[in-house]
Amino acid sequence: MHPSHSPSGRLTALGIQLIEIHHWLREELAKLRASLDSPGDPGTGLTRELRAHCVGFCAALHRHHTGEDGGAFQVLAEQVPELRPVLAELSADHRVVADLLRRIDALLGDAADGRSVRAELDGLAALLESHFTYEERKLVAALNQLAGDPVQLLGVTPPTGAVPS
Template sequence: MHPSHPPNGRLTALGIQLIEIHHWLREELARLRASLDSPGDPGVGLTRELRAHCAGFCAALDRHHTGEDGGAFRVLAEQVPELRPVLAELSADHTVVASILTRVDKLLADATDGRSVRAELDGLAALLESHFTYEERKLVAALNRLAGDPVELLGVTPPKGGSPS
């Protein structure tokens, strides 16, 4: 009898799930930024729907980074000590991202138009692109050797046509 998945299929999936989560976060951030480019009334970009979408995105990104810091990064530091300097850099990025998310949240509450929010999201997009690319390059192979619950290790599961859990 042959198993339906190779023995390491579950292990490999964790690294792939990280890439899928990053892909979804990139797409959501691109959608948010594009929605702030709406022509017409300068305040049109800050509709209730956009504020809710932005808050949801920010919460998902924060859950992901908090999950990594308390889950996957902790486990990787124990099992692959040579990755500790990389993990420290990535955790430092998470602190910078959290600061940006706090500013975005404040701007969403205070701003009368989307320009200031767009500026923060543009900076966030540049930082995240560099961060995600570096993280994927440095950690996917190590993550592929780990077993565990993606919510515990990565903060969220890869979305299947919707928002991650």
């Protein structure tokens, strides 16, 4: 993925890129959940394409959270110490999300049916919506003051054309 650019060609502030990344992750999760609602061949469970999409989404989400924990959160903790309790809460959320991603991965490896995966993805969607909203509300302004490589600080950059909601 490439860094997000504004129409003037300047790099977009990191906080805005965070919103764009979250928007993209929300969209990908919504597509994945919708694809589980699409009728497939009866009795076949998840298709190979659906499994690949799920694995790809989970990997991107994991990279994003790992990047935040090892990048932006460390920098913010040093530069804005009053955010440390918020950062600790967000990192705890990341661990809960990682557990959910491991459960989803195990279901995919066990050739589970779409209903089991859908139940986990529904729980993940609810948790992420709360997490992303809180993170954006608490961190965007502080992130916009930082300079640095979005991949190192946020784990990923939004795909070209991602638009914040």
